[in-house]
Amino acid sequence: MLYLKKYFTEGLIQFTILLSLIGVRVDVDTYLSNQLPPLREIILGPSSAYTQTQFHNLRNTLDGYGIHPKSVDLDHFFTTRRLLNQVRQLDRLSVPSTELNTWLVHRDSETVVSASSQSSPSITLDNGAGLEDVDNPDATPAMRGGSGAPESTYNLNAADSSLGAVALEGNQEQGSRDGNDDLTKEDIDLIDILWRQDIDLGAGREVFNYSNRQKESEEEKPNPQENKDEEQESWRNGVNLQGAQPVDGETGESIPEQLPGLGSQTSLSLQECLRLLEATFPFGEESEFPAPVVTPEIAVSNEEVPSTSQGLPLAPQLPPAEPQLDLEQQWQDIMAIMELQAMEVNNTSLQANSSSVSSGTTESNTAGNFGLSTRSTPINQDVSLHQASLPSCSQDFPQIFNPQLDSVSITPRPTMLRLSSSNSTNVNSTFGATNLTGIFLPPHINSSSNNITATPILPDPFSTLLEESMLDEISLLDLAMEEGFSQAQASQLEDELDSDSGLSLDSSHSPASPSSSETSCSSAASSSSTSATFSEEGAVGYSTDSEVANAETEEGAVGGYQPGYSKLCRMSYQDPSQFHSLPQLDSISHNHTYNLPLSPAFTEHPELPISTGKKTVRDKQSSKLQPAQDLLDKHSSRDERRARAMKIPFSNDKIINLPVEEFNELLAKHHLSEAQLALIRDIRRRGKNKMAAQNCRKRKLDTIINLEQGVQDLRRDKARLLKEKMEFIRSIRQMKQKMQSLYQEVFTQLRDEEGRPYPPSEYSLQYSADGSVLIMPRCMTTAEQNRKPEKKQKDKKK
DNA sequence: AGTAAATGTCATGAT
DNA sequence: TGATCATGACATTTA
Structure with missing residues (x-):
C-alpha cells in the first residue's frame, strides 16, 4: 500500500510534468490545496500526521481519525512534499505559485553543453541573452532552439520562456514575413491561433519555423555588415529600456x-x-x-x-x-x-x-x-x-x-x-x-x-x-539543494507537529484487520485510544462466564496479547525512505514507534488468555495456556507482564491513556492493593513518559531536519545573492566599457x-x-x- | 560477544 | 498542588 501510494504519487507528478511539457499548465497547488480529500490524502496523506490527539479530546470526538506518528502516511507526507518541492524548486526563483511549465527534467547534458557553447561564447545567463540571440546571427539558431524548442529547453519557468521569447521577437516578425517555407498554411494558422490564445508553449512562434531560422542564419553569415547593424540594433535594444520592454514572445504582452x-x-x-x-x-x-x-x-x-x-x-x-x-x-x-x-x-x-x-x-x-x-x-x-x-x-x-x-x-x-x-x-x-x-x-x-x-x-x-x-x-x-522540503513546508509541518504532541489516536481502526502490517500497526500503536471505546464495544468471547465477562470487559482486560505485534509494528515503520531526500540523514532511521498496549489486539484473539475478574477462571486458563502465555510474555512489555503478574484488572491502555478523572474512577471502582496501585501509577507514568520520549525524539529529529533545511536554504540564498551580485557587477562593468566607447566615439566626432x-x-x-x-x-x-x-x-x- | 541504534525509564523542571 | 509534558541522562532491547 505504501509503495503503491508512493508510486502513484510520483507517477502523478511525472504525469504533470509531461502535461506541462506538451503545454498544458498544471497547477499542482490547486490540487493539493483545495479541499478534495481523496486526492489530497492520496498525495499528501492525512495532514494530521503526528499530531497527537489528546486522549480526552479524542474521547469527546469518539472515533476521531488520527494517524500514527510513525504511520507510513507520515512518511509519505514527507516524501510527497519533498517531491513536490523538488518540482516546484525547478522554477522556484521566478514563479510565485506552483506552475509547471515546460521542463525537461531529464536532459541530455551533452546537448545542453554543446548548444550553449556553440551558441555563444559569453555567459548568457541573464535576459540579455534573449536580446543577444536576436541580434547575434551565429547564436541565433542554437539559442532559439534552446529557448523555444522543447528538446533543448532549459526554460524552467514561464517568465524565462517569455523572456526567451522576447529575444526571438525581434526577428520573429521578420521571419514570419520572410515566409514559412516548410509549413503549410494550416500549420501556420494553427500556430498563430495557439499563439494568440496564449497557450504557453514556452516558445515564440518563430520556433516553429526552423527552416526559416536556418535560412536567416545562413543569409546573415556572409554579410558581416548586417551583423554589425544587428549588433547595433541589439545594443539599442539592450540599452534603451523603453524600447526593449520585455515582451512575451508568444503573446506580445509586455512584461513588467x-x-x-x-x-x-x-x-x-x-x-x-x-x-x-x-x-x-x-x-x-x-x-x-x-x-x-x-x-x-x-x-x-x-x-x-x-x-x-x-x-x-x-x-x-x-x-x-x-x-x-x-x-x-x-x-x-x-x-x-x-x-x-x-x-x-x-x-x-x-x-x-x-x-x-x-x-x-x-x-x-x-x-x-x-x-x-x-x-x-x-x-x-x-x-x-x-x-x-x-x-x-x-x-x-x-x-x-x-x-x-x-x-x-x-x-x-x-x-x-x-x-x-x-x-x-x-x-x-x-x-x-x-x-x-x-x-x-x-x-x-x-x-x-x-x-x-x-x-x-x-x-x-x-x-x-x-x-x-x-x-x-x-x-x-x-x-x-533542491532536495528536501522547503523551509516553509518544514515549518508548516512543524507547526502541525507542534500543535500537539503525542499520539494520534485512532479508535476507528478495526482490530480485526491486522493482516496488513500498516493497518495492524496503526491500530496497534494507536490502540491506546481504543481502550476507551473498547470497553463499550465489549470483549466478545472473553469469557464463557457472561456475567463476569460483562463486568470485566467494561473495565477492559489485561492479558490479551497479539504475539509479535510489537515487533511487527516496529519493523513496519522503519521506512528510511522518509529521509532519502537528506543524504546526511540516511544513517538516521529512528523508529519512534508508539509501542503501546494493545487492547484492540485482545479483542480479536478471544482464544488468548484474558484477564477476568474471576481469578479462578483466569488461573485455570493461564495454566492451560502456559506455553502461549510464555509467548505472550515474550512479546509483551515489561509493564504488561508486571500488570499481569499483579493481576491488574484492566488494560495498560486504560491505565496510561484514560483521563485522570476516569482513571481515578477506575481505580476507585476496584479494590486494589497498594502494590497494585503503585504499579498502576508506575505504568501510567511510564507509559506517558514513553510517549513523551517518542514525541521528544521525533521533535528533535524534525528540528534537526528543519535546521539543516534552513542551512541549505540560507546557503542557497547566499549563493543566489552572490550570483546576482556578480551579474550586476559584470553588467556594470560592461556598461562602463560601453560608456567609455560611446563617450569616446561621440567626443571624437x-x-x-x-x-x-x-x-x-x-x-x-x-x-x-x-x-x-x-x-x-x-x-x-x-x-x-x-x-x-x-x-x-x-x-x-x- | 561486541556494538550501534532504537527504545524505554528515570529525574527534573516547566506548564 | 497534582497532572502532564519536555527533555537530558542513563538503561535496556534489538539487530
Whole structure:
C-alpha cells in the first residue's frame, strides 16, 4: 500500500510534468490545496500526521481519525512534499505559485553543453541573452532552439520562456514575413491561433519555423555588415529600456520588469543618452581614451576637485568606479561558495568565458547583457548550467591584468569630475541622475570602493573570475539543494507537529484487520485510544462466564496479547525512505514507534488468555495456556507482564491513556492493593513518559531536519545573492566599457563651429537628466560653478 | 560477544 | 498542588 501510494504519487507528478511539457499548465497547488480529500490524502496523506490527539479530546470526538506518528502516511507526507518541492524548486526563483511549465527534467547534458557553447561564447545567463540571440546571427539558431524548442529547453519557468521569447521577437516578425517555407498554411494558422490564445508553449512562434531560422542564419553569415547593424540594433535594444520592454514572445504582452539596484529613472535617462549617442554616432568596438589626454588630468582633478560626488561626466568616472569590489569580500564570497561545493574547472567553457570578458567579438553579447542582465537575473539561474565554467587563473588573470585593457577601462578621468562640479546647480539637477557612481554601482558598493582605489585593477578581475566560476557553482548548488522540503513546508509541518504532541489516536481502526502490517500497526500503536471505546464495544468471547465477562470487559482486560505485534509494528515503520531526500540523514532511521498496549489486539484473539475478574477462571486458563502465555510474555512489555503478574484488572491502555478523572474512577471502582496501585501509577507514568520520549525524539529529529533545511536554504540564498551580485557587477562593468566607447566615439566626432575637434583635455561631455548631452569646457566646473553651461548643447532627440 | 541504534525509564523542571 | 509534558541522562532491547 505504501509503495503503491508512493508510486502513484510520483507517477502523478511525472504525469504533470509531461502535461506541462506538451503545454498544458498544471497547477499542482490547486490540487493539493483545495479541499478534495481523496486526492489530497492520496498525495499528501492525512495532514494530521503526528499530531497527537489528546486522549480526552479524542474521547469527546469518539472515533476521531488520527494517524500514527510513525504511520507510513507520515512518511509519505514527507516524501510527497519533498517531491513536490523538488518540482516546484525547478522554477522556484521566478514563479510565485506552483506552475509547471515546460521542463525537461531529464536532459541530455551533452546537448545542453554543446548548444550553449556553440551558441555563444559569453555567459548568457541573464535576459540579455534573449536580446543577444536576436541580434547575434551565429547564436541565433542554437539559442532559439534552446529557448523555444522543447528538446533543448532549459526554460524552467514561464517568465524565462517569455523572456526567451522576447529575444526571438525581434526577428520573429521578420521571419514570419520572410515566409514559412516548410509549413503549410494550416500549420501556420494553427500556430498563430495557439499563439494568440496564449497557450504557453514556452516558445515564440518563430520556433516553429526552423527552416526559416536556418535560412536567416545562413543569409546573415556572409554579410558581416548586417551583423554589425544587428549588433547595433541589439545594443539599442539592450540599452534603451523603453524600447526593449520585455515582451512575451508568444503573446506580445509586455512584461513588467524591474531594475534591481539601479534607479529606474536614472538609468533610463542614462541609457537613453547612450542609445541616442550610439544611434547618432557609429561606434567602434574597442575605442579607447587617448592616454596622453588622460594622464595629466588625474593629478589636477585630485587636487582641485576633492568633492566629485555630485554631478559627474559619464565616461571619465567609469574607471574610478571600478574598485568597487572589496577584494576581501570577494574572497569571502569565494570561500562561501567553496564551502558548498568543490570547484570544478571547466576548461572548455573557460575559454569562451574568458574571451567574453573584453573581447570585441562579444560586443553584442555584452551589450545584450548590459541592457538586460539586471532585470531578472534570478530567473535564469538554471540556465547557467549551460555556462558552467570556471575560468582558470592562468588564463583569466593575465587577461584581466592586461595593462592595456586596464588602461582603457580604469583610466581615471578626474578632470571631468572637476568640470562637472563647476556648476553645482546644474550638477544636482541635471547630473545628479547621471552620476555614474550612483548609476552603476549600488550604494554599498560605492561605499566599499574607497578602500581599493589604490588597486583599482583587482576588483574587476576578481569579479570576473568570481562571477564566471560562481555561476557554475551556484547553479549546481541550486540543483543540489533542491532536495528536501522547503523551509516553509518544514515549518508548516512543524507547526502541525507542534500543535500537539503525542499520539494520534485512532479508535476507528478495526482490530480485526491486522493482516496488513500498516493497518495492524496503526491500530496497534494507536490502540491506546481504543481502550476507551473498547470497553463499550465489549470483549466478545472473553469469557464463557457472561456475567463476569460483562463486568470485566467494561473495565477492559489485561492479558490479551497479539504475539509479535510489537515487533511487527516496529519493523513496519522503519521506512528510511522518509529521509532519502537528506543524504546526511540516511544513517538516521529512528523508529519512534508508539509501542503501546494493545487492547484492540485482545479483542480479536478471544482464544488468548484474558484477564477476568474471576481469578479462578483466569488461573485455570493461564495454566492451560502456559506455553502461549510464555509467548505472550515474550512479546509483551515489561509493564504488561508486571500488570499481569499483579493481576491488574484492566488494560495498560486504560491505565496510561484514560483521563485522570476516569482513571481515578477506575481505580476507585476496584479494590486494589497498594502494590497494585503503585504499579498502576508506575505504568501510567511510564507509559506517558514513553510517549513523551517518542514525541521528544521525533521533535528533535524534525528540528534537526528543519535546521539543516534552513542551512541549505540560507546557503542557497547566499549563493543566489552572490550570483546576482556578480551579474550586476559584470553588467556594470560592461556598461562602463560601453560608456567609455560611446563617450569616446561621440567626443571624437564632435566639431566646433570651425570644424575642429574638441580637445579632450579642455572639454568633456555631460549628460543631463532630460536626455540632452552637453559638451562643456572643463574649466567651467571649478571656475564658474554657479553658471549654467551653455557652451554647446547637443540635443539629441529628447 | 561486541556494538550501534532504537527504545524505554528515570529525574527534573516547566506548564 | 497534582497532572502532564519536555527533555537530558542513563538503561535496556534489538539487530
